[in-house]
Amino acid sequence: MTELRWGIQGTVLKNVPMKRYTSMKVGGPVQYLVYPLDEGDLLHVLKVLKEDGIKYRFVGNGTNIIVNDNGLNEAVIRITKIRHLKYRKTRDGASVEVSGGTSLKRFIKDHAQRGFSGLERLFWIPGTIGGAIKMNAGSFGSSITDVLENIRVLDARGDITTFARKDMSFGHRTSPIKASECVLSAQFYLKERDKKEITEEMKYVYGERKRRHPMELPSSGSIFKGVNGEPSWKFIEKAGLKGFRIGDACISEKHANFIVNLGAATAKDIKMLIEKIKKEVFEKEGVSLKEEVELWGFNG
Numbered sequence: 001m002t003e004l005r006w007g008i009q010g011t012v013l014k015n016v017p018m019k020r021y022t023s024m025k026v027g028g029p030v031q032y033l034v035y036p037l038d039e040g041d042l043l044h045v046l047k048v049l050k051e052d053g054i055k056y057r058f059v060g061n062g063t064n065i066i067v068n069d070n071g072l073n074e075a076v077i078r079i080t081k082i083r084h085l086k087y088r089k090t091r092d093g094a095s096v097e098v099s100g101g102t103s104l105k106r107f108i109k110d111h112a113q114r115g116f117s118g119l120e121r122l123f124w125i126p127g128t129i130g131g132a133i134k135m136n137a138g139s140f141g142s143s144i145t146d147v148l149e150n151i152r153v154l155d156a157r158g159d160i161t162t163f164a165r166k167d168m169s170f171g172h173r174t175s176p177i178k179a180s181e182c183v184l185s186a187q188f189y190l191k192e193r194d195k196k197e198i199t200e201e202m203k204y205v206y207g208e209r210k211r212r213h214p215m216e217l218p219s220s221g222s223i224f225k226g227v228n229g230e231p232s233w234k235f236i237e238k239a240g241l242k243g244f245r246i247g248d249a250c251i252s253e254k255h256a257n258f259i260v261n262l263g264a265a266t267a268k269d270i271k272m273l274i275e276k277i278k279k280e281v282f283e284k285e286g287v288s289l290k291e292e293v294e295l296w297g298f299n300g
């Protein structure tokens, strides 16, 4: 294999196990893990990959993906080193532009400290801004797109387009953003609110998460989407599957829609457990569960 001439300021890691970059702590190596340092670097990376015919994907904090144990013969691009955050005061709050690789948690803490409100109900979702928009992440009745103004998207041709939220259709944990597209940055409108009130709400959300979710063990959050407004954990619990395990992949006793890694789980164990849950829930309750989590590299 010939050595690629990256010619970028950022970093290129080779043969990196994805278990280090996913919250489930499973997954084999990818050919390249690339960290562009700025948008110019990112454009250059896409050009190099295209010229060499190498497939690529974008990853944020890896909190909604499960990568196959054999890994992927592809490049994975992380834009977490491209950072910008710009506040513009409005009549009753702020319009804020933030880079796509920014941690959602850090962003929420930052604007809370400035007395701006809008995303506190999403506090402690462990993803990045880009990953959260792609997944239309949400919790406690709010979703990231509720206060979104627009996003800047880089497409596979290397073109950058700004899309207004009102012209985009987001669904339950779905978005129109394609796998080949990168959310470079997003603009949110936030309202002024008493800092104490914001902090109280964030504390409440964090407390509820700790109470309801198995935060002490590696996981990918909810495995399945809700069904007709009903949370999936209800069906899994009713099917008597809490605590069921394959290898070290286990259906959490605390929250039946979480699969936790008890230590040495493999992606194969997790995939088998997902199939088992789908089969049992369908047979016992006639309900078809659909994955919220993305499974990478399992085809064939």
Ligand SMILES: Cc1cc2nc3c(=O)[nH]c(=O)nc-3n(C[C@H](O)[C@H](O)[C@H](O)COP(=O)(O)OP(=O)(O)OC[C@H]3O[C@@H](n4cnc5c(N)ncnc54)[C@H](O)[C@@H]3O)c2cc1C
Binding pocket: 023, 057, 058, 059, 060, 061, 062, 063, 064, 065, 079, 100, 101, 125, 126, 127, 128, 129, 130, 131, 132, 133, 134, 135, 136, 137, 138, 139, 177, 179, 181, 182, 183, 184, 213, 215, 219, 220, 221, 222, 294
């Ligand atoms: C303990 C725990 C709790 C969770 N709680 C919630 C919750 O309450 N609500 C909820 O909705 N989710 C929850 N999640 C799931 C997950 O955190 C969210 O889906 C999150 O938004 C994913 O962000 P990420 O950066 O980790 O994305 P990744 O997992 O890295 O990627 C997810 C998808 O986004 C794409 N992507 C990533 N970055 C970009 C980008 N810049 N541009 C374009 N596409 C991109 C990836 O290609 C992939 O398709 C939880 C997960 C865990 C582990």
